[in-house]
Amino acid sequence: MGEIEGSYRVLQTxxxxxxxxxxAGISTLEPGQSLSANMATGAKSHGRGLQIRVxxxxxxxxxxxIEVWLEPTKPIIKQxxxxxxxxxxxxxxxxxxxxxxxxxxxxxxxxxxxxKRDLMEGRLTCTENTGALLASHLVQSEIGxxxxxxxxxxxxxxxxxxxxxxxxxxxxxxxxxxxxxxPAESDFQVLEIARKLEMYGxxxxxxxxxxxxxxxxxxxxxxxxxxQGNTKIxxxxxxxxxxxxFKRKRxxxxxxxxxxxxxxxxxxxxxxxxxxxxIFWKNCVEHHSFFRLFDQPQPKSKAILFTRGSSFRYSGRTxxxxxxYVRDSGAKRTPYQSEGKIAFLFCHHIFSLQLCGFDTxxxxxxxxxxxxxAYFIAKEILTTERTYLKDLEVITVWFRSAVIKENAMxxxxxxxxxxxxxxxxxxxxxxxxxxxxxxxxxxxxxxxHVKGDYQRIGDVMLxxxxxxxxxxxxxxxxxxxxxxxxxxxxxxxxxxxxxKEFELQKVCYLPLNTFLLKPIQRLMHYKLILERxxxxxxxxxxxxxxxxxxxxxxxLQSSLIRLENFQKLTELxxxxxxxxxxTTPGREFIREGCLYKLTKKGxxxxxxxxxxxxxxYTSKGVTATNQFKVHGQLPLHGMIVEESENxxxxxxxxxxxxxxxxxVVAASSKVEMGKWIEDLNMAIDMAKKSQEKSNIFLDAGxxxxxxxxxxxxxxxxxxxxxxxxxxxxxxxxxxxTTMHVCWxxxxxxxxxxxxLAVENQLSGYLLRKFKNSNGWQKLxxxxxxxxxxxxxxxxDDFPLASLPLLGYTVCTPEESDSIHKEYVFKxxxxxHVYFFRAESEYTFERWMEVIKSAASTTGxxxxxxxxxxxxxxxx
Numbered sequence: 001m002g003e004i005e006g007s008y009r010v011l012q013t014x015x016x017x018x019x020x021x022x023x024a025g026i027s028t029l030e031p032g033q034s035l036s037a038n039m040a041t042g043a044k045s046h047g048r049g050l051q052i053r054v055x056x057x058x059x060x061x062x063x064x065x066i067e068v069w070l071e072p073t074k075p076i077i078k079q080x081x082x083x084x085x086x087x088x089x090x091x092x093x094x095x096x097x098x099x100x101x102x103x104x105x106x107x108x109x110x111x112x113x114x115x116k117r118d119l120m121e122g123r124l125t126c127t128e129n130t131g132a133l134l135a136s137h138l139v140q141s142e143i144g145x146x147x148x149x150x151x152x153x154x155x156x157x158x159x160x161x162x163x164x165x166x167x168x169x170x171x172x173x174x175x176x177x178x179x180x181x182x183p184a185e186s187d188f189q190v191l192e193i194a195r196k197l198e199m200y201g202x203x204x205x206x207x208x209x210x211x212x213x214x215x216x217x218x219x220x221x222x223x224x225x226x227x228q229g230n231t232k233i234x235x236x237x238x239x240x241x242x243x244x245x246f247k248r249k250r251x252x253x254x255x256x257x258x259x260x261x262x263x264x265x266x267x268x269x270x271x272x273x274x275x276x277x278x279i280f281w282k283n284c285v286e287h288h289s290f291f292r293l294f295d296q297p298q299p300k301s302k303a304i305l306f307t308r309g310s311s312f313r314y315s316g317r318t319x320x321x322x323x324x325y326v327r328d329s330g331a332k333r334t335p336y337q338s339e340g341k342i343a344f345l346f347c348h349h350i351f352s353l354q355l356c357g358f359d360t361x362x363x364x365x366x367x368x369x370x371x372x373x374a375y376f377i378a379k380e381i382l383t384t385e386r387t388y389l390k391d392l393e394v395i396t397v398w399f400r401s402a403v404i405k406e407n408a409m410x411x412x413x414x415x416x417x418x419x420x421x422x423x424x425x426x427x428x429x430x431x432x433x434x435x436x437x438x439x440x441x442x443x444x445x446x447x448x449h450v451k452g453d454y455q456r457i458g459d460v461m462l463x464x465x466x467x468x469x470x471x472x473x474x475x476x477x478x479x480x481x482x483x484x485x486x487x488x489x490x491x492x493x494x495x496x497x498x499x500k501e502f503e504l505q506k507v508c509y510l511p512l513n514t515f516l517l518k519p520i521q522r523l524m525h526y527k528l529i530l531e532r533x534x535x536x537x538x539x540x541x542x543x544x545x546x547x548x549x550x551x552x553x554x555x556l557q558s559s560l561i562r563l564e565n566f567q568k569l570t571e572l573x574x575x576x577x578x579x580x581x582x583t584t585p586g587r588e589f590i591r592e593g594c595l596y597k598l599t600k601k602g603x604x605x606x607x608x609x610x611x612x613x614x615x616x617y618t619s620k621g622v623t624a625t626n627q628f629k630v631h632g633q634l635p636l637h638g639m640i641v642e643e644s645e646n647x648x649x650x651x652x653x654x655x656x657x658x659x660x661x662x663x664v665v666a667a668s669s670k671v672e673m674g675k676w677i678e679d680l681n682m683a684i685d686m687a688k689k690s691q692e693k694s695n696i697f698l699d700a701g702x703x704x705x706x707x708x709x710x711x712x713x714x715x716x717x718x719x720x721x722x723x724x725x726x727x728x729x730x731x732x733x734x735x736x737t738t739m740h741v742c743w744x745x746x747x748x749x750x751x752x753x754x755x756l757a758v759e760n761q762l763s764g765y766l767l768r769k770f771k772n773s774n775g776w777q778k779l780x781x782x783x784x785x786x787x788x789x790x791x792x793x794x795x796d797d798f799p800l801a802s803l804p805l806l807g808y809t810v811c812t813p814e815e816s817d818s819i820h821k822e823y824v825f826k827x828x829x830x831x832h833v834y835f836f837r838a839e840s841e842y843t844f845e846r847w848m849e850v851i852k853s854a855a856s857t858t859g860x861x862x863x864x865x866x867x868x869x870x871x872x873x874x875x
Contacts, residue, residue, distance in 0.1 A: 054088045057113035091117070094290050095201025097221050097793065099191040100440060105184050108440075112141065112187040115194045122162050125199045125230050132167040134193055135160040136174035141186035146176045188440050198232055205280040207251065207269040217251070217269060219284045221291045224253065236267075238292055244284050246277040374543070375442060376842035377533050378457035380762070381526075382435045386794045387763040387782050388522050389432050392425045393797075394515045398507050408498040413488050420477050424519050427471065431464050458546025461530060468523070475520055475556055482516055482563060486570050486583070506798035510785055511571045511737060520560045521758050528759060564754065565589055572609065575739060576618060578630030588612040591679045592739050593672070593748020598664040603650070606631070607743055608665070610679055613687060615639070615656070617663075620743060628739065634658040636687040641680045643673075656680070668746040675748060738786055738806070745807035745829070749786070757786055760850040763794070764843060769819075771833035781836075783847075786854040803827075803834070808855040810848060827851070 054062050092114040102108045116138050118124035119131065126134070140146075143154050151172055155164065164171075178186070194200050204216040204227065216227040223241065226234040236253060242265070243254040253267040271277040400418060403409040409417075441454040489496045503512050530547045537544040568589045573582040590610040596603040597617060607628050609616040614635050618628035640657040644664065652673040653666040667673035738749050762783045767776035768790075780791040782799070786806050789799035808829045813819040817826065819835055823844035827834045838844040 112190040132170040137186045137189045140178040141183040383763040408495045456543045458543035462546040591750040595665040741804040767837035769835040805854040810851045
């Protein structure tokens with residue numbers, strides 16, 4: 001295993017390609033060193049050399065003299081054969097799942113050349129339309145803007161597609177649309193299109209299954225793939241595989257028993273020869289090590305006389321090590337250098353010079369460049385836009401599919417809903433693409449002199465915020481959409497069933513109607529992010545004025561407040577049993593949370609809901625639906641609240657006097673008690689001043705008695721045991737809504753808290769570590785609705801897990817935690833401890849800020865009610 005080092009040039013102008021007359025290598029040389037001289041020197045110094053030819057990804061060829069090393073354990077005759085005219089072919093070896101995240105612009109160029117080669121050789125199979133689109137971007141990257149004669153001359157000489165003649169006019173037509181696109185932007189587009197194709201990075205290894213059916217095996221970042229022809233028929237993720245091995249021509253995959261059962265845990269494939277079998281096995285070992293391991297495997301010591309089995313180990317850096325390498329060597333590298341490695345692999349007398357590493361732009365770890373705060377603010381726009389687009393897809397793609405499949409929604413409502421949100425979704429698809437490209441160029445570091453300074457975001461925001469004004473009329477219809485959808489679900493049983501079943505799907509990770517509020521809430525996010533950018537820039541900065549976009553959110557502010565209140569009422573309506581028409585016009589939600597109510601059996605945990613006209617209290621039964629049962633409904637008219645701790649000898653206790661009954665309740669802390677008393681008195685005062693009279697009619701079963709004495713009711717056994725259900729064991733998907741979390745965390749949330757949480761949504765990659773674990777895990781994390789949602793990547797459609805934050809404290813690690821890393825914050829609730837690591841000081845501070853807005857203060861965290869004569873049934 002040897003190394004070759006190369007040099008290259010920077011991009012000069014749009015339409016001229018990067019390093020065309022130089023070696024297509026990845027430089028690890030110091031400035032001033034050259035590839036040929038360096039290798040020739042090595043050959044002369046050590047005496048025994050070998051001349052090789054290297055075919056680059058741009059089809060240029062170079063000759064190199066390399067040193068030949070002899071291994072003492074192998075026969076010399078097998079090591080000194082010198083095949084004449086030996087050719088190495090530079091090619092990409094490890095294909096990252098998202099090549100758009102490659103850090104270096106030059107590396108992206110190399111990958112786009114690999115896509116070009118795969119297209120031409122028929123490996124990257126796709127429809128003719130997609131092939132023509134890829135070819136059009138490749139033409140733009142090679143010769144620049146469209147010119148009919150130049151295009152036809154270029155395509156006459158250069159074959160980009162096997163069927164190029166059939167789609168020639170299509171390529172030309174598409175190329176016209178790329179006017180002004182730089183080569184770097186074209187590379188980005190090629191990679192973005194290619195990565196979504198099923199055959200991206202696929203390298204076939206012919207085989208047959210046990211029945212003799214011809215198939216193809218391939219290995220990728222996620223595991224092994226099985227193809228029949230060009231159709232993928234199976235995938236075995238690394239997590240499912242226990243062991244890979246080969247015996248002569250047989251390739252064996254041993255699965256974990258739970259995947260296929262104890263009697264089908266080994267799959268067997270037959271390949272043409274032992275050599276081909278071993279080559280594929282080695283390829284699998286390397287892919288698994290590169291993509292899955294943190295440290296490179298240590299080679300086993302070799303037995304000189306006797307050996308059994310293969311001692312092959314992957315010896316290059318892993319993907320995670322390369323990420324660390326980028327960070328640690330960033331200050332020393334000159335512009336346009338990269339850390340990629342190149343390795344030789346022997347295969348049927350033809351050497352394949354393969355790129356073994358790629359310089360992924362790590363979204364997780366501190367980077368030396370760029371360091372400007374403006375970059376990280378711009379990146380926040382990108383990461384949150386990715387989440388926002390996924391949220392829109394919950395309605396435009398997933399919910400639409402569900403209602404169409406069951407024919408559950410009337411045509412009029414279909415038109416109202418989707419004609420309102422589809423144009424917004426399409427606009428933001430283009431907007432995301434534009435932000436993504438700008439950030440990729442900003443990170444590329446080699447484009448500032450090409451076509452303006454790309455280290456800015458204000459111009460992109462100004463252009464798109466102006467375009468967003470056209471959607472004001474659509475956004476104003478959201479009120480009607482939300483109302484009509486709610487009415488229809490009450491009226492149509494079939495739609496109600498589809499609605500409820502859809503909410504149980506993993507993709508619907510929040511109550512469904514919250515996704516309908518996202519477009520207006522997103523305007524608030526833009527406003528807040530751009531305000532941070534304006535504060536960062538000096539008034540003289542050319543991006544400063546562009547970031548002061550017109551505030552279109554202001555004219556929709558009142559609509560947003562009304563819609564959020566309506567959404568909250570409809571959410572509660574679905575979770576409460578024993579009350580109808582919660583969405584009565586004029587009613588406002590104020591606070592929800594857990595209090596302990598004094599009964600004949602002592603203090604019992606109850607969920608309270610305060611509205612502008614009444615106070616509800618409920619218990620949670622052990623039911624499949626996870627709903628709360630209403631026990632009491634107290635109008636605010638004439639209500640009085642008094643602190644009564646001394647009278648009942650219960651900490652944080654207060655009495656609520658109403659016309660119907662008097663109840664004694666206790667909060668989990670003094671802070672919680674203060675919040676409840678303050679909000680209750682405010683609501684009572686507002687109700688007193690209101691000219692409208694309450695039309696709430698109490699159910700007879702809830703009691704209609706009036707008494708100055710404390711009511712100590714006997715309550716059902718179901719209610720007494722309801723508090724024992726663990727949050728982790730809930731089967732109902734919507735158990736992470738705030739009312740359920742408040743129940744289990746003994747806390748409360750107000751409408752103002754909800755509004756603040758909406759403003760503080762955040763997305764991005766973080767490294768997570770558990771209290772007693774050694775390694776850090778990369779996760780795409782979304783913060784919304786007082787909760788962290790965890791994904792493997794930003795492309796996943798639904799979260800793997802969630803972490804409600806109510807009750808948690810957030811701080812920096814203590815000395816005893818032994819966390820010796822930068823930008824780490826600690827989350828803790830009782831014995832549950834998590835550590836998260838951000839990529840920069842700015843993102844660290846932002847995560848701390850938004851989590852503090854959702855997590856509790858120290859006073860809200862601990863339950864201070866003593867367990868004594870009065871039993872506490874609760875957490």
